[in-house]
Amino acid sequence: MSQKRLLLMNLCILIIATVAFSLTVIFAHTPDVEDGFCIIPQEESHIHFYWAYSLINDDNPLPADYLPELEVIDFTNSREFYLDSRAAPYATAMLAAAESDGVALRVVSAFRSQQRQLENFNNYVERLINEHGISVEEATILTASQIAQPGASEHNAGVAVDILNADWFLYNNDVTEEFERTPEFRWLAENSWKYGFILRYPQGKEEVTGFIYEPWHFRYVGIDVAEQIKNSGLTLEEYIDLYPPIQQFQFKRIR
Numbered sequence: 001m002s003q004k005r006l007l008l009m010n011l012c013i014l015i016i017a018t019v020a021f022s023l024t025v026i027f028a029h030t031p032d033v034e035d036g037f038c039i040i041p042q043e044e045s046h047i048h049f050y051w052a053y054s055l056i057n058d059d060n061p062l063p064a065d066y067l068p069e070l071e072v073i074d075f076t077n078s079r080e081f082y083l084d085s086r087a088a089p090y091a092t093a094m095l096a097a098a099e100s101d102g103v104a105l106r107v108v109s110a111f112r113s114q115q116r117q118l119e120n121f122n123n124y125v126e127r128l129i130n131e132h133g134i135s136v137e138e139a140t141i142l143t144a145s146q147i148a149q150p151g152a153s154e155h156n157a158g159v160a161v162d163i164l165n166a167d168w169f170l171y172n173n174d175v176t177e178e179f180e181r182t183p184e185f186r187w188l189a190e191n192s193w194k195y196g197f198i199l200r201y202p203q204g205k206e207e208v209t210g211f212i213y214e215p216w217h218f219r220y221v222g223i224d225v226a227e228q229i230k231n232s233g234l235t236l237e238e239y240i241d242l243y244p245p246i247q248q249f250q251f252k253r254i255r
Protein backbone atom coordinates (compact mmCIF):
# COMPACT_ATOMS: atom_id res chain seq x y z
CA MET A 1 0.00 0.00 0.00
CA SER A 2 1.37 3.37 -0.95
CA GLN A 3 2.19 5.94 1.71
CA LYS A 4 -0.47 8.26 0.30
CA ARG A 5 -3.18 5.62 0.35
CA LEU A 6 -2.33 4.63 3.93
CA LEU A 7 -2.56 8.25 5.00
CA LEU A 8 -5.94 8.63 3.29
CA MET A 9 -7.24 5.50 4.99
CA ASN A 10 -6.11 6.73 8.39
CA LEU A 11 -7.79 10.04 7.73
CA CYS A 12 -11.06 8.28 6.84
CA ILE A 13 -10.94 6.20 10.04
CA LEU A 14 -10.32 9.36 12.06
CA ILE A 15 -13.29 11.15 10.46
CA ILE A 16 -15.62 8.17 11.03
CA ALA A 17 -14.49 7.86 14.65
CA THR A 18 -15.04 11.61 15.25
CA VAL A 19 -18.55 11.53 13.75
CA ALA A 20 -19.46 8.40 15.73
CA PHE A 21 -18.19 9.95 18.96
CA SER A 22 -20.09 13.21 18.34
CA LEU A 23 -23.31 11.31 17.66
CA THR A 24 -22.86 9.31 20.87
CA VAL A 25 -22.43 12.53 22.84
CA ILE A 26 -25.47 14.17 21.21
CA PHE A 27 -27.78 11.19 21.63
CA ALA A 28 -26.61 10.37 25.13
CA HIS A 29 -28.44 13.53 26.26
CA THR A 30 -31.54 13.02 24.16
CA PRO A 31 -34.15 10.75 25.73
CA ASP A 32 -35.48 8.00 23.47
CA VAL A 33 -39.08 8.61 22.59
CA GLU A 34 -41.14 5.73 21.19
CA ASP A 35 -44.83 6.22 20.44
CA GLY A 36 -44.86 9.21 22.74
CA PHE A 37 -43.31 7.24 25.58
CA CYS A 38 -40.03 8.32 26.95
CA ILE A 39 -37.49 5.64 27.74
CA ILE A 40 -35.18 6.59 30.61
CA PRO A 41 -31.78 4.95 30.48
CA GLN A 42 -31.00 3.02 33.67
CA GLU A 43 -28.24 5.37 34.78
CA GLU A 44 -30.71 8.26 34.90
CA SER A 45 -32.95 6.53 37.41
CA HIS A 46 -31.55 8.80 40.13
CA ILE A 47 -34.44 11.15 39.29
CA HIS A 48 -36.70 8.63 41.05
CA PHE A 49 -35.17 9.81 44.32
CA TYR A 50 -35.60 13.49 43.57
CA TRP A 51 -37.49 15.35 46.29
CA ALA A 52 -39.90 17.08 43.89
CA TYR A 53 -40.72 13.92 41.93
CA SER A 54 -44.12 13.31 43.44
CA LEU A 55 -47.81 13.87 42.85
CA ILE A 56 -49.86 16.31 44.90
CA ASN A 57 -53.59 16.03 44.26
CA ASP A 58 -56.84 14.84 45.86
CA ASP A 59 -55.55 11.25 45.97
CA ASN A 60 -52.11 12.31 47.21
CA PRO A 61 -52.65 15.22 49.62
CA LEU A 62 -49.93 16.78 51.74
CA PRO A 63 -49.88 16.13 55.49
CA ALA A 64 -52.16 18.75 57.10
CA ASP A 65 -49.23 20.33 58.98
CA TYR A 66 -46.75 20.26 56.09
CA LEU A 67 -44.96 23.55 55.64
CA PRO A 68 -41.99 23.85 53.30
CA GLU A 69 -38.96 25.98 54.04
CA LEU A 70 -39.73 29.06 51.98
CA GLU A 71 -37.60 31.43 49.96
CA VAL A 72 -38.66 34.52 48.08
CA ILE A 73 -38.64 34.51 44.27
CA ASP A 74 -36.08 37.21 43.73
CA PHE A 75 -37.60 39.18 40.89
CA THR A 76 -39.00 42.67 40.45
CA ASN A 77 -42.69 42.29 41.04
CA SER A 78 -45.59 44.09 42.62
CA ARG A 79 -45.66 41.65 45.55
CA GLU A 80 -43.37 39.13 47.15
CA PHE A 81 -43.94 35.52 46.22
CA TYR A 82 -42.42 32.47 47.86
CA LEU A 83 -41.61 28.93 46.81
CA ASP A 84 -39.95 25.97 48.51
CA SER A 85 -36.37 27.15 49.05
CA ARG A 86 -35.13 24.31 46.83
CA ALA A 87 -37.27 25.49 43.89
CA ALA A 88 -37.24 29.29 44.34
CA PRO A 89 -33.77 29.90 42.82
CA TYR A 90 -34.89 28.10 39.65
CA ALA A 91 -37.97 30.33 39.35
CA THR A 92 -35.77 33.36 39.89
CA ALA A 93 -33.40 32.19 37.14
CA MET A 94 -36.30 31.48 34.77
CA LEU A 95 -37.83 34.94 35.22
CA ALA A 96 -34.45 36.60 34.75
CA ALA A 97 -33.82 34.59 31.57
CA ALA A 98 -37.22 35.62 30.20
CA GLU A 99 -36.48 39.25 30.98
CA SER A 100 -33.15 39.11 29.17
CA ASP A 101 -34.98 37.62 26.17
CA GLY A 102 -37.29 40.67 26.26
CA VAL A 103 -40.23 38.66 27.65
CA ALA A 104 -42.06 40.45 30.47
CA LEU A 105 -43.60 37.92 32.85
CA ARG A 106 -45.53 38.44 36.07
CA VAL A 107 -45.93 35.98 38.91
CA VAL A 108 -49.52 36.05 40.15
CA SER A 109 -49.39 33.17 42.65
CA ALA A 110 -46.78 30.88 44.18
CA PHE A 111 -46.77 29.33 47.68
CA ARG A 112 -50.16 29.37 49.36
CA SER A 113 -50.72 27.99 52.86
CA GLN A 114 -53.25 25.24 53.45
CA GLN A 115 -55.21 27.66 55.62
CA ARG A 116 -55.39 30.12 52.73
CA GLN A 117 -56.39 27.26 50.39
CA LEU A 118 -59.27 26.44 52.75
CA GLU A 119 -60.39 30.09 52.80
CA ASN A 120 -60.28 30.26 48.97
CA PHE A 121 -62.29 27.06 48.79
CA ASN A 122 -64.94 28.21 51.26
CA ASN A 123 -65.21 31.66 49.68
CA TYR A 124 -65.88 30.07 46.31
CA VAL A 125 -68.55 27.78 47.79
CA GLU A 126 -70.23 30.81 49.35
CA ARG A 127 -70.03 32.78 46.10
CA LEU A 128 -71.70 29.95 44.14
CA ILE A 129 -74.48 29.65 46.73
CA ASN A 130 -75.13 33.41 46.63
CA GLU A 131 -74.93 33.76 42.85
CA HIS A 132 -76.81 30.60 41.82
CA GLY A 133 -78.97 29.79 44.84
CA ILE A 134 -77.73 26.19 44.92
CA SER A 135 -77.27 23.93 47.96
CA VAL A 136 -74.05 23.70 49.98
CA GLU A 137 -73.53 20.15 48.65
CA GLU A 138 -73.92 21.23 45.03
CA ALA A 139 -71.71 24.27 45.53
CA THR A 140 -69.03 22.14 47.21
CA ILE A 141 -68.97 19.65 44.33
CA LEU A 142 -68.77 22.47 41.77
CA THR A 143 -66.02 24.21 43.73
CA ALA A 144 -64.01 20.99 43.99
CA SER A 145 -63.90 20.85 40.19
CA GLN A 146 -62.31 24.32 40.09
CA ILE A 147 -60.27 24.69 43.26
CA ALA A 148 -58.08 22.07 44.96
CA GLN A 149 -58.89 21.05 48.52
CA PRO A 150 -56.44 22.18 51.21
CA GLY A 151 -53.32 20.01 50.93
CA ALA A 152 -54.22 18.87 47.43
CA SER A 153 -52.77 21.92 45.68
CA GLU A 154 -49.19 22.06 44.42
CA HIS A 155 -49.21 25.67 45.62
CA ASN A 156 -49.49 24.39 49.21
CA ALA A 157 -46.14 22.63 48.78
CA GLY A 158 -44.49 25.70 47.25
CA VAL A 159 -43.61 23.89 44.03
CA ALA A 160 -46.04 25.63 41.66
CA VAL A 161 -46.07 29.11 40.25
CA ASP A 162 -48.80 30.87 38.25
CA ILE A 163 -47.33 33.19 35.64
CA LEU A 164 -48.91 35.61 33.20
CA ASN A 165 -47.59 38.38 31.01
CA ALA A 166 -46.82 41.62 32.83
CA ASP A 167 -49.77 43.59 31.41
CA TRP A 168 -52.35 40.78 31.51
CA PHE A 169 -54.61 42.49 34.06
CA LEU A 170 -54.66 45.73 32.09
CA TYR A 171 -56.83 43.90 29.55
CA ASN A 172 -58.33 40.99 31.51
CA ASN A 173 -60.24 40.63 34.76
CA ASP A 174 -59.45 37.01 35.32
CA VAL A 175 -56.94 34.29 34.52
CA THR A 176 -58.12 32.55 31.35
CA GLU A 177 -57.01 30.06 28.70
CA GLU A 178 -56.46 32.99 26.35
CA PHE A 179 -53.05 33.37 27.94
CA GLU A 180 -51.85 30.57 25.64
CA ARG A 181 -52.07 32.96 22.68
CA THR A 182 -49.43 35.27 24.05
CA PRO A 183 -45.71 35.26 23.18
CA GLU A 184 -45.05 35.12 26.93
CA PHE A 185 -46.83 31.75 27.14
CA ARG A 186 -44.92 30.48 24.12
CA TRP A 187 -41.65 31.44 25.80
CA LEU A 188 -42.64 29.57 28.96
CA ALA A 189 -43.83 26.50 27.07
CA GLU A 190 -40.54 26.42 25.18
CA ASN A 191 -38.09 27.27 27.97
CA SER A 192 -39.52 26.45 31.39
CA TRP A 193 -38.08 22.90 31.40
CA LYS A 194 -34.56 24.37 31.40
CA TYR A 195 -35.35 25.63 34.90
CA GLY A 196 -37.12 22.46 36.04
CA PHE A 197 -40.71 23.65 35.48
CA ILE A 198 -43.40 21.89 33.44
CA LEU A 199 -46.74 23.02 32.04
CA ARG A 200 -48.61 20.94 34.59
CA TYR A 201 -52.21 20.89 33.35
CA PRO A 202 -52.08 20.73 29.56
CA GLN A 203 -54.98 20.91 27.14
CA GLY A 204 -56.58 17.56 26.28
CA LYS A 205 -55.27 15.91 29.47
CA GLU A 206 -58.03 17.12 31.80
CA GLU A 207 -59.23 13.55 32.43
CA VAL A 208 -55.73 12.50 33.46
CA THR A 209 -54.82 15.46 35.67
CA GLY A 210 -58.29 16.16 37.05
CA PHE A 211 -57.70 19.85 36.31
CA ILE A 212 -58.88 22.20 33.61
CA TYR A 213 -56.32 23.42 31.09
CA GLU A 214 -54.15 25.96 32.94
CA PRO A 215 -51.57 27.54 30.60
CA TRP A 216 -50.40 29.74 33.50
CA HIS A 217 -49.61 26.99 36.04
CA PHE A 218 -46.02 25.74 36.07
CA ARG A 219 -44.80 23.01 38.41
CA TYR A 220 -41.24 22.47 39.57
CA VAL A 221 -40.09 18.85 39.12
CA GLY A 222 -36.35 19.37 38.54
CA ILE A 223 -34.58 19.84 35.23
CA ASP A 224 -34.09 16.15 34.34
CA VAL A 225 -37.75 15.22 34.79
CA ALA A 226 -38.95 18.47 33.20
CA GLU A 227 -36.88 17.77 30.08
CA GLN A 228 -38.16 14.21 29.80
CA ILE A 229 -41.77 15.25 30.33
CA LYS A 230 -41.55 18.01 27.74
CA ASN A 231 -40.00 15.65 25.17
CA SER A 232 -42.46 12.82 25.83
CA GLY A 233 -45.63 14.91 25.87
CA LEU A 234 -46.77 13.00 28.95
CA THR A 235 -48.35 14.50 32.06
CA LEU A 236 -46.70 14.08 35.45
CA GLU A 237 -49.37 11.46 36.30
CA GLU A 238 -48.60 9.41 33.19
CA TYR A 239 -44.86 9.78 33.64
CA ILE A 240 -44.91 8.78 37.32
CA ASP A 241 -47.13 5.86 36.40
CA LEU A 242 -44.43 4.63 34.01
CA TYR A 243 -41.52 5.40 36.32
CA PRO A 244 -42.76 5.31 39.91
CA PRO A 245 -40.71 7.24 42.46
CA ILE A 246 -38.67 5.02 44.76
CA GLN A 247 -40.16 6.74 47.79
CA GLN A 248 -43.88 7.17 47.30
CA PHE A 249 -44.23 10.34 49.31
CA GLN A 250 -41.53 12.97 49.30
CA PHE A 251 -43.29 15.83 51.09
CA LYS A 252 -42.89 14.68 54.66
CA ARG A 253 -40.85 17.48 56.14
CA ILE A 254 -42.87 19.07 58.91
CA ARG A 255 -41.86 22.04 61.02
Ligand SMILES: [Zn+2]
Pocket residue numbers: 109155160161162216217218
Ligand atom coordinates in the same frame (compact mmCIF):
# COMPACT_ATOMS: atom_id res chain seq x y z
ZN1 LIG B 1 -51.62 27.42 39.90
